[in-house]
Structure formats: C-alpha cells, structure tokens
Amino acid sequence: MSCEPWQCAEVSSTKKAMAITKPEVAISLIRRANRPILVVGSNAINRKLEGKLLIDYLIDFAKASKIPIVATAHMVGEFLKRGYKPAGFMSAMDIGNRLVDPEWQGIDGKGPHDLAVFVALPYYMQGLILSGLMHFATKLKTLTLDNMYHPHASWSFPNAGVGIWAENLKVMTSKFEGGQ
Amino acid sequence: MTRKNVHLKIGEMKTDTGLIKNLEVSVGKLIDDSWEEPMGPTPMPEITTLRNWDLTLLNKYKPFYLPACDLCCLCTFGKCDLTGGKRGACGLEIGAQSSRIVLLACSIGAATHTAHARHMVDHLIEKYGRRYPLDVGGLNIKVEAPVTRLITGIKPEKLGDLEEVLDYCETQITHCLSAAHTGQEGNNLDFESKAFHAGRMDQIGMEIGDIAQISTLDFPKADPDAPLIELGIGTVDTSKPVIMAIGHNVIPSIGVIDYMKANNLGESLEVVGLCCTAFDITRNWKRGKIVGPISWQLRFIRGGFADVVILDEQCVRTDIFNEAERVKAPVIAASAKNCMGFKDRTDDPADEIVADLVSGKTPGVLILDPDKVGEVAVKVAQQVAPKRRNFTVLPELEEIKKLAKTCRHCNLCRRSCPQDLEISEALKDAAEGSIKKLTELYEYCIGCARCEQVCPVKLSIHSFIIKAGEKKMLEETNFCRCGRGAIQDIEIRNVGSPIVLGEIPGILAVVGCSNYPKGGKDVYDICREFANRRFIVVTSGCSAMSAGSYKNEEGQTIYEEFTGDFAAGGVLNVGSCVANSHIAGAAIKVANIFAKRPLRGNYEEIADYIHNRIGAVGLAWGAYSQKAASIAAGFWSLGVPVLVGPHGSKYRRMLLGREDKKENWEVYDARTGDKINVGPSPEHLFQTVETKEEAMVTIAKLCIRPNDTWKGRSIKLSHYIDLSKRFYGLIPQDIDKFVRTEADIPMTMKNDILEIIKEKGWKETVIPDPTLLPRLVRKKKEIK
Incomplete structure (x- = not known):
C-alpha cells in the first residue's frame, strides 16, 4: 500500500492526509463524529468490486452505520432505483460550498456536520473539493473511502486494489452491524 | 466611429x-460621430468603472474556492505556505490567491484573443486598407458589433476603426494583469471583479477578430444555411498531398488557399484543419476539411495523414515538431507567438526553403509571411507526399500484442491519465491477444499522451490506443455546419419576445474545448436533447465539431437533422473561438433590438436585462484553457450562467448561489421599487457538474429567469421536472422556489406539484419587472 496520491501530480504541500491502515480506524472516526455525512459521487455506479457495484456496498454501509448520504450528480436516481432514499442530493460543488459555511445547519437542519466522508467522485474533482474544505472549513474533518489516496483529506485510505477495497468496505459494514 | x-x-x-x-x-x-444614439453612462470602462455591478453579482454568487495548490511561488519571498489560514510574505491569503490565479487565467485568455485580433486587423489593414468597410451580415445586420458598441460606445464601420478599440482593450488587459503583481490587490472580490473586466475585454477582442475576418475573407455572413463541411479523419483523401493546419489564426492557411487557387491546384491537394483554424479555413474555402478537435493532434500526425504541418497560434501541442519529425512531415511555424525554436526563413527565397524541407535538411522553419507560407507549404506537400506515402508510426496490431507483454503493470499510466483510464488492464488483455479494451479507450482518450511520459518501459501507449481505434477513426465521416458568424437582427426580432417571456425555454451555448470526461458523445447527446426540446442550441469551437461527430438513427449528423436558424429547435454553429462573441452579441441584441434598451456604453443596464430576462446558459463541457476561462468571465459579467464539465473544477473557483438562503434572491420591481423574492433564478453563475445527466437537469433549471411569464415559466418547469424525473427519479425538491403562482405549474403535473409545494408552506408571489439596479426603478421612492 502506498501513500502517494493516486494521480501522480496531485501532490500536497505541507499538510497531507493521515493514512488509514485498517478499516477499524475509519470506523472509529465515524463513530466518534457527532454529525457525520457521506457524500457519494457518480463513480458509485462505474466501479465494480468483486462483481458488485460500489453503490450497493455503500447502501449496505449506510444502512449499517446510519450515516446520512448526500448523493451528487444523478446518483439520487440510482439510489432510489435500489430502494434506498438518501438524506439529500445536490451537486458536488453545492455540498462543498455548504460545508465551508459554518452557519449551515446540515442536511437535516439539525446542526453543522463535523465529519464529511467522501467517496466515488472523479478523483481530481474530489481532490479539489477536499482542498477547499481543508482551507475553508476549519472545524470540519474529512475522510475518504476510495481505494485512492487523497492527500487533501484529513484521513484517507492509501492506494489499493479493488479486492482490498471491497474487503475494507465489508469490514466497515460488518463492524457497524455488530457494534451498534 | x-x-x-x-x-x-x-x-x-x-x-x-x-x-x-x-x-x-x-x-x-x-x-466624428455619425452614431445618433446618445452615449451611455460607462463608455470604455476602466478597471473599476463596473466594479459595483461586478460586486452585485459576486454578492449573489459568492466564490467557492478549490485551491489546486496550497503554496504561492510567484515571488522570491516564496514559496509561501498558505494552509491553515496562514498569509504569505506579501500578506495574501489563500482565497485571494485563488482569485488572483483566476485573474491571471482570464488575463492570459483575454490577451490571447486580443493579440489574435490585433494580428488579424494589422494584417488585413495592410492588405485591404483602413477604409475597407465592415460587413458581417449585409442588410440583415445593422448592429454589427454589439459587444464593442456596448462596452466602448464605439460603432465601428471600417477596418481602421477597429484599431482604437484594440488600443483600449490592450490597455485594460495590461491593467488587469498588473493587478496580479505582488502587493497590488489583496481582496478576493476585487481580484474577481478584475477577472470579470478581463472577460469583458476578451469579448471585445473576440468580436473584433471575427468581424474583421468575416468582412474581408469571404466568410459566411450570418448565414443560417451556411454549407455543411466534411468532418472527420475519414473524410481526408490521403491519395493527395495533405496540408494540415493546427491552431486558431487562419491567416497562414489563407495564404495556402490563395496560392492553390492562383495556381489552379484546388483539386490537387487536401487542406485540413484541426481545432479552430479548421473552422476558419472552411469558412473561407468550402473544400477544406475539419479533422477534429484539439485532442486529435497526435492521432492525425502519428497516423501519417499529414504531409506538411502548419502551426499558427493557440492550443498547439508544443512538442508537435518532434511528433511531425517522426513521421517525416515538415513543419512550418507561422506565428510570431509560436516560433517553436525554428530558424526565421521569412526573407529567404521560397524555393530554397522548399528544398531544405523536402530534403530533410531542416525539420521545420519559421515563416512570418502568410503568402510565402502558402507557396512553401503547397510545394513541400507536393514533393514530400510521394516520398512519405502516408508514413505512420502506429505499430501493427501484432506488434502491439507483442510489446504489451513487456508491460510491468505498474499502473503509472493510469495514475497519470487525466481520465483515469484502465490502461494497464487493456494492455494485459492485449498481451493475451485481445485489443477490445484498447479499442474502447479510443473514444475516451483525450490525446495528452501523459501515459507515455511515465511508462518505465517506454511503450507508445497512445499509439497503441490510436491503432486499436483505427477502424473507428477511419470511419469518422461526418458533417459540421460551417461557422455562420453573427445572428441576424431579424432572427433576434423573431425570437426576442418568446425568449424574454420564457416561451422558448432557453438558449444553450455549447462551446469550448474537448477535455471531455467521457468522450465527445456527451456533447452530441446534450445538444440533441435540448434541440428536440425546442431550445435554441448554439455551438462553437471544438464542441461544435464534437456535436457533429455522431449520427442519429437515420444516419444524419446533428447539423443535418436540425436547421441552422437562431430559432427554437435550431442547432447553429457560430464558428471558431472568436465567434463566441456572437453568442454574447445575440443576448445583447435581444436587449437592444427587441427590448429597445439603449446600447451605447450602457453595460450595467444591458447586463441586468440579460441576467434577469434571457434564459441563456453556457456549457463548456471540455473546457481546458485560459481562453475558456476568459470567455466564461465575459459571460459571468453579463450575468449569464456557465456550466463546465468535471475537468472544469480545475479552474479552482466556482460562483455559486445558495438556494437555501432566501435573502439572496431579491430583486427590485422596477415598477414599484419593492423588493421581490424571485427564487434562485438563475441559481449559479459558474458551476462544475459531474455527469451529462446532471448537466441536462442543471441546464434546464438555469434557464429560469425572474421575468418569465406564467406561460414561459410553466414551459421551463416542464422541462426541468421532466429531466429531473428521468435522470433523478423524482420531482425536483426545490420546485416550490420556482412556482410564483399556480399558473406557473405545468398543467399535467398540477396536482403532484401543488401537493409538494403546499407541504413546504409555499405562498403565491408576484411577477416583477426585475432589476438589480436601483437606478432603473421608475417609481421614485427611497430604496434601501
């Protein structure tokens, strides 16, 4: 496993995401957060892990962890097709823009989020949004669930193959089911 | 004048x-003022003249920054780390630094178009004289230069009149650029305002460049029936010598065409263009051909099609001479801005230059005389073609399968690919004998060849992809409507009312470069969807080529399927990058010709009109360049929303409205002075979208304007709701913000929508005569 950015030139400067070596770390971060949110991008239907689409892993994970999902692009339709209603949907830029606003009361109107978990946006786009949040959402922590290292997040999984990725998502889902 | x-x-x-x-x-x-219209309040605005207007928009659509770099390394105090709220040695913080980069990009773009226009005007004045009359549409166009008239207050009539306009632009661009120097501006919104100003100058630069060439070079003059031009690599007759021009400035290519015509060689050679210069070649000479967008430079050269390559300016691969040398195709650099390191042979006898290029004594030359470029290019092509015999560096398929076995599967190719293409997997399959996956990459590859730069075993991966896609490439035989230029005044009169009232649901301008996330088909799909929905679809630049590169079920390209009129359901190609000015010009002319708003030096009022009444949206699905940034800035300044595809996020700053903040959506009712909440119409000024499905829903929404009549709003909402149901699987959740009265609700959806909006506590409101400018309120009362 490598902690280099997935896209070689996407280097960070003085701040770099902490690498998550075990899925338990991500679980702990989500459990410790008071108001986490999961932002799911359009690659959720483009990535297949062990014969199953990423979106289906994410639905399992969201159901287990109870983390609210904000779907970007046209993913809301994909979630609804699968019988899962996300907490909200908006463009990736809109959710980023709201997360930098300390007065935004969150997707459910109950208060600002303290952890934003990102997954499945185009790598470069997700990286830029994470950079915006790193600079302008000073009270927010960010975590990515992709198998691509995102240096601008607070925490990120390192680059890994889809097998490890699938295993991580399965472990995370099972731990929530077992732990809550 | x-x-x-x-x-x-x-x-x-x-x-x-x-x-x-x-x-x-x-x-x-x-x-010498023969223009009777009185001068408006802001002729030839300086960099702060329209600052209040800019700030009005920037307050409504606040910047959301996405810093691509955490550091600043522009001066010797640096590098400065701007993370964690730290300021650099000059005092700048990351938000202002991000705006500064936006300003730099917009200034570069504006300078590029304006320098292009300057070269064009100087050359044409030298050839035709200062008194040569401007004519962009004969009797069909009286407002020949709407952008120039609006911003400068000048009504140009002759070629020489354009010089003063360019003097003004050059001064302003210099001011804009100077503001990016260390220790000038420190506030992010002031940087943004200056970026808007650079955008305004860019619009003028583009307009001047295009009206000068339309007037003199026998281009179509606002012609909806401009001819169909052959498009695609498959249309090129490689049995003839092939001259290929790359870039944006057509003057050297005109030298080629003139020489061919003068020597009766019109049928003997192929003259093809790549990127915008292709449009301007074919606007001048209908026998020219359009190879394709900017991203196809390597495809065409490595494929061995070109016998001579002429480089003019902008968007030319800077390593193209290396690539051309590999296929033994001589290169002629023909722009002072793009000398490529070649020896200047402008003053040498043509035959000596020809001899040196044909013999291979030199792989390329710089010639700054377009007539000489023409003579040299033709003679070299004629002599080189029989020797080259379409020499290609594309490997044979068996060779690819063999070389693929040497791949280490380190994945650096994928990790360097802007598209994240699964190259390693494709090579694995190729090594096992199947090129299917490599063939599939052909459609999505944007031709940057970064994969080759990082390959540790030096595989020519891009060439593999081209070869695998060769069959498809050679079958690319399509049509593109020749760039028509401006929109006729009569067309504006015909559509002005339905546009402003909302009955034509919108104008969609699909413009810009080809850095697409998933190939050019998305552009075609989007254009066709909205043409079928009776929007006016305008195309330009590489997007216009991509729109023409696919066919419907009956084998027609989009330009054959739809008319070229500026009317509901029309798909019209205005032309090259500089022709983008006609799109802004059309919006300006609606305000001026249809609504009779004064034009001359009256920027704020016209922009306010466009912003509140004309449902126009720009889509730059594959925008990559600084020019695209400045073009967008020109539209932001006019209050026209611009969408970019996912790669456009790298412009690192969005201008976003907040539909959840009610207070952001108030306008004045010009009749009463009352403040009326009109909802998020339009919601954003600059936004990145992720998928074509999201783009389509967003386009329909961004066409909504405060001034829509109930009938117009009902039509617009029906498209927004329909697309939302199709791609999102539900009725838009923000629909309550766009319904002002029950009459706004599309009839067939009334019950469903009413139920949703009543649940949200919706209340009926009025339709105002909307303006953001207090001075336009007719009823005098104190406005806070």
Missing part, C-alpha cells in the same frame, strides 16, 4: 507672412 487621430504634416508652405517648413501638428482626437 467616434474618434480619429488628426495629424497634419507640411513639408513647405509659402504664406503672406513667410515660409513654413517641416511643420507637424497633432490635435489628438477628432470626434
């Missing part, structure tokens, strides 16, 4: 009082 320099020189004159010798008198400017 309003001003002229007056310079009097007397060699010798006898008078009653004595002899005068060598007298020179300069009286600066003489006003």
Whole structure:
C-alpha cells in the first residue's frame, strides 16, 4: 500500500492526509463524529468490486452505520432505483460550498456536520473539493473511502486494489452491524 | 466611429507672412460621430468603472474556492505556505490567491484573443486598407458589433476603426494583469471583479477578430444555411498531398488557399484543419476539411495523414515538431507567438526553403509571411507526399500484442491519465491477444499522451490506443455546419419576445474545448436533447465539431437533422473561438433590438436585462484553457450562467448561489421599487457538474429567469421536472422556489406539484419587472 496520491501530480504541500491502515480506524472516526455525512459521487455506479457495484456496498454501509448520504450528480436516481432514499442530493460543488459555511445547519437542519466522508467522485474533482474544505472549513474533518489516496483529506485510505477495497468496505459494514 | 487621430504634416508652405517648413501638428482626437444614439453612462470602462455591478453579482454568487495548490511561488519571498489560514510574505491569503490565479487565467485568455485580433486587423489593414468597410451580415445586420458598441460606445464601420478599440482593450488587459503583481490587490472580490473586466475585454477582442475576418475573407455572413463541411479523419483523401493546419489564426492557411487557387491546384491537394483554424479555413474555402478537435493532434500526425504541418497560434501541442519529425512531415511555424525554436526563413527565397524541407535538411522553419507560407507549404506537400506515402508510426496490431507483454503493470499510466483510464488492464488483455479494451479507450482518450511520459518501459501507449481505434477513426465521416458568424437582427426580432417571456425555454451555448470526461458523445447527446426540446442550441469551437461527430438513427449528423436558424429547435454553429462573441452579441441584441434598451456604453443596464430576462446558459463541457476561462468571465459579467464539465473544477473557483438562503434572491420591481423574492433564478453563475445527466437537469433549471411569464415559466418547469424525473427519479425538491403562482405549474403535473409545494408552506408571489439596479426603478421612492 502506498501513500502517494493516486494521480501522480496531485501532490500536497505541507499538510497531507493521515493514512488509514485498517478499516477499524475509519470506523472509529465515524463513530466518534457527532454529525457525520457521506457524500457519494457518480463513480458509485462505474466501479465494480468483486462483481458488485460500489453503490450497493455503500447502501449496505449506510444502512449499517446510519450515516446520512448526500448523493451528487444523478446518483439520487440510482439510489432510489435500489430502494434506498438518501438524506439529500445536490451537486458536488453545492455540498462543498455548504460545508465551508459554518452557519449551515446540515442536511437535516439539525446542526453543522463535523465529519464529511467522501467517496466515488472523479478523483481530481474530489481532490479539489477536499482542498477547499481543508482551507475553508476549519472545524470540519474529512475522510475518504476510495481505494485512492487523497492527500487533501484529513484521513484517507492509501492506494489499493479493488479486492482490498471491497474487503475494507465489508469490514466497515460488518463492524457497524455488530457494534451498534 | 467616434474618434480619429488628426495629424497634419507640411513639408513647405509659402504664406503672406513667410515660409513654413517641416511643420507637424497633432490635435489628438477628432470626434466624428455619425452614431445618433446618445452615449451611455460607462463608455470604455476602466478597471473599476463596473466594479459595483461586478460586486452585485459576486454578492449573489459568492466564490467557492478549490485551491489546486496550497503554496504561492510567484515571488522570491516564496514559496509561501498558505494552509491553515496562514498569509504569505506579501500578506495574501489563500482565497485571494485563488482569485488572483483566476485573474491571471482570464488575463492570459483575454490577451490571447486580443493579440489574435490585433494580428488579424494589422494584417488585413495592410492588405485591404483602413477604409475597407465592415460587413458581417449585409442588410440583415445593422448592429454589427454589439459587444464593442456596448462596452466602448464605439460603432465601428471600417477596418481602421477597429484599431482604437484594440488600443483600449490592450490597455485594460495590461491593467488587469498588473493587478496580479505582488502587493497590488489583496481582496478576493476585487481580484474577481478584475477577472470579470478581463472577460469583458476578451469579448471585445473576440468580436473584433471575427468581424474583421468575416468582412474581408469571404466568410459566411450570418448565414443560417451556411454549407455543411466534411468532418472527420475519414473524410481526408490521403491519395493527395495533405496540408494540415493546427491552431486558431487562419491567416497562414489563407495564404495556402490563395496560392492553390492562383495556381489552379484546388483539386490537387487536401487542406485540413484541426481545432479552430479548421473552422476558419472552411469558412473561407468550402473544400477544406475539419479533422477534429484539439485532442486529435497526435492521432492525425502519428497516423501519417499529414504531409506538411502548419502551426499558427493557440492550443498547439508544443512538442508537435518532434511528433511531425517522426513521421517525416515538415513543419512550418507561422506565428510570431509560436516560433517553436525554428530558424526565421521569412526573407529567404521560397524555393530554397522548399528544398531544405523536402530534403530533410531542416525539420521545420519559421515563416512570418502568410503568402510565402502558402507557396512553401503547397510545394513541400507536393514533393514530400510521394516520398512519405502516408508514413505512420502506429505499430501493427501484432506488434502491439507483442510489446504489451513487456508491460510491468505498474499502473503509472493510469495514475497519470487525466481520465483515469484502465490502461494497464487493456494492455494485459492485449498481451493475451485481445485489443477490445484498447479499442474502447479510443473514444475516451483525450490525446495528452501523459501515459507515455511515465511508462518505465517506454511503450507508445497512445499509439497503441490510436491503432486499436483505427477502424473507428477511419470511419469518422461526418458533417459540421460551417461557422455562420453573427445572428441576424431579424432572427433576434423573431425570437426576442418568446425568449424574454420564457416561451422558448432557453438558449444553450455549447462551446469550448474537448477535455471531455467521457468522450465527445456527451456533447452530441446534450445538444440533441435540448434541440428536440425546442431550445435554441448554439455551438462553437471544438464542441461544435464534437456535436457533429455522431449520427442519429437515420444516419444524419446533428447539423443535418436540425436547421441552422437562431430559432427554437435550431442547432447553429457560430464558428471558431472568436465567434463566441456572437453568442454574447445575440443576448445583447435581444436587449437592444427587441427590448429597445439603449446600447451605447450602457453595460450595467444591458447586463441586468440579460441576467434577469434571457434564459441563456453556457456549457463548456471540455473546457481546458485560459481562453475558456476568459470567455466564461465575459459571460459571468453579463450575468449569464456557465456550466463546465468535471475537468472544469480545475479552474479552482466556482460562483455559486445558495438556494437555501432566501435573502439572496431579491430583486427590485422596477415598477414599484419593492423588493421581490424571485427564487434562485438563475441559481449559479459558474458551476462544475459531474455527469451529462446532471448537466441536462442543471441546464434546464438555469434557464429560469425572474421575468418569465406564467406561460414561459410553466414551459421551463416542464422541462426541468421532466429531466429531473428521468435522470433523478423524482420531482425536483426545490420546485416550490420556482412556482410564483399556480399558473406557473405545468398543467399535467398540477396536482403532484401543488401537493409538494403546499407541504413546504409555499405562498403565491408576484411577477416583477426585475432589476438589480436601483437606478432603473421608475417609481421614485427611497430604496434601501
């Protein structure tokens, strides 16, 4: 496993995401957060892990962890097709823009989020949004669930193959089911 | 024209009082004002003249920054780390630094178009004289330069009149650029305002460049029936010598065409273009062909199709001479801005240059005389073609399968690919004998060849992809409507009312480069969807080519399927990058010709009109360049929303409205002075979208304007709801913000929508005569 950015030139400067070596770390971060949110991008239907689409892993994970999902692009339709209603949907830029606003009361109107978990946006786009949040959402922590290292997040999984990725998502889902 | 320099020189004159010798008198400017319209409030605005207007928009659509770099390394105090709220040695923080980069990009873009226009105007004046009349549409166009008239207050009539306009632009762009120097601006919104100003200059630069070439070079003049031009690599007859031009400035290619015509060689050679210069070649000479967008440079050269490559300016791969040398195709650099390191042979005899290029003594030359470019290119092509015999560096398929076995599967190719293409997997399959996956990459590859730069075993991966896609490439035989230029005044009169009232649901301008996330088909799909929905679809640049590169079920390209009229359901290609000015010009002309708003030096009022009443949206699905940034800035400044595809996020700053903040959506009712909440219409000024499905829903929404009549709003909402249901699987959740009265609700959806909006506590509101400018309120009362 490598902690280099997935896209070689996407280097960070003085701040770099902490690498998550075990899925338990991500679980702990989500459990410790008071108001986490999961932002799911359009690659959720483009990535297949062990014969199953990423979106289906994410639905399992969201159901287990109870983390609210904000779907970007046209993913809301994909979630609804699968019988899962996300907490909200908006463009990736809109959710980023709201997360930098300390007065935004969150997707459910109950208060600002303290952890934003990102997954499945185009790598470069997700990286830029994470950079915006790193600079302008000073009270927010960010975590990515992709198998691509995102240096601008607070925490990120390192680059890994889809097998490890699938295993991580399965472990995370099972731990929530077992732990809550 | 309003001003002229007056310079009097007397060699010798006898008078009653004595002899005068060598007298020179300069009286600066003489006003020669034949334009009857009174001058508006802001002719030739300086960089702060329209600042209040800019800030009005920037307050409504606040910047959301996405810093691509955490550091600043622009001065020797640096590098400065701007993370964690730290300021650099100059005091700048990351938000302002991000805006500064936006300003730099917009200034570069504006300078590029304006320098292009300057070269064009200087050259054409030299050839045709200052008094050559401007004509962009004959009797069909009286407002020949709407952008120029609006911003400068000048009504140009002759080629020479354009010089002063360019003088003004060059001054302003210099001011804009200077504001990016260390220790100038420090506030992010002031940087943004100056970026808007650069965008305004860019619009003028583009307009001047295009009206100069339309007037002189026999281009279509606002012609909805401009001819269909052959498009695609498959249309090129490689049995003839092939001259390929790359870039944006057509003057050297005109030299080629003129030489061919003068020597009766019109049928003997192929002249093809790539990127915008292709449009302008074919606007001048219908036998020219359009190879394709900017991203196809390597495809065409490595495929061995070109016998001579002419480089003019902008968006040319800077390593193209290396690539051309590999296929033994001589290169002629023909722009002072793009000398490519070649020796300047402008003053050498043409035959000597030809001999050196044909013999291979030199792989390329710089020639800054377009007529000489023409003679040299034709002669070289004729002599080189029989020797080259379409020499290609594309490997044979068996060779690819063999070389693929040497791949280490380190994945660096994928990790360097802007598209994240699964190259390693494709090579694995190729090594096992199947090129199917490599073939599939052909459609999505944007031709940057970064994969090859990082390959540790030096595989020519891009060439593999081209070869695998060769069959498809050679079958690319399509049509693109020749760039028509401006929109006729009569067309504006015909559609002005339905546009402003909302009955034509919108104008969609699909423009810009080809850095697409998933190939050009998305552009075609989006254009066709909205043409079928009776929007007016305008195309330009590489997007216009991509729109023409696919066919419907009946084998028609989009330009054959739909008319070229500026009317509901039309798909019209205005032309090259500089023709983008006609899109802004059309919006301006709706305000001026249809609504009779004063045009001259009256920027704020016209922009306010466009922003509140004309449902226009720009889509730059594959925008990559600084020019695209400045083009967008020109539209932001006019209040026209611009969408970019996912790669556009790298412009690192969005201008986003907040539909959840009600207070952001108030306008004045010009009739009463009351503040009316009109909802998020339009919601954003600059936004990145992720998928074509999201783009389509967003386009329909961004066409909504406060001024829509209930009938117009109902039509617009029906498209928004329909697309939302199709791609999102539900009725838009923000629908309550766009319904002002029950009459706004599309009839067939009334019950469903009413139920949703009543649940949200919706209340009926009025339709105002909307404006953001207090001075336009007709009823005098105190406005807070």
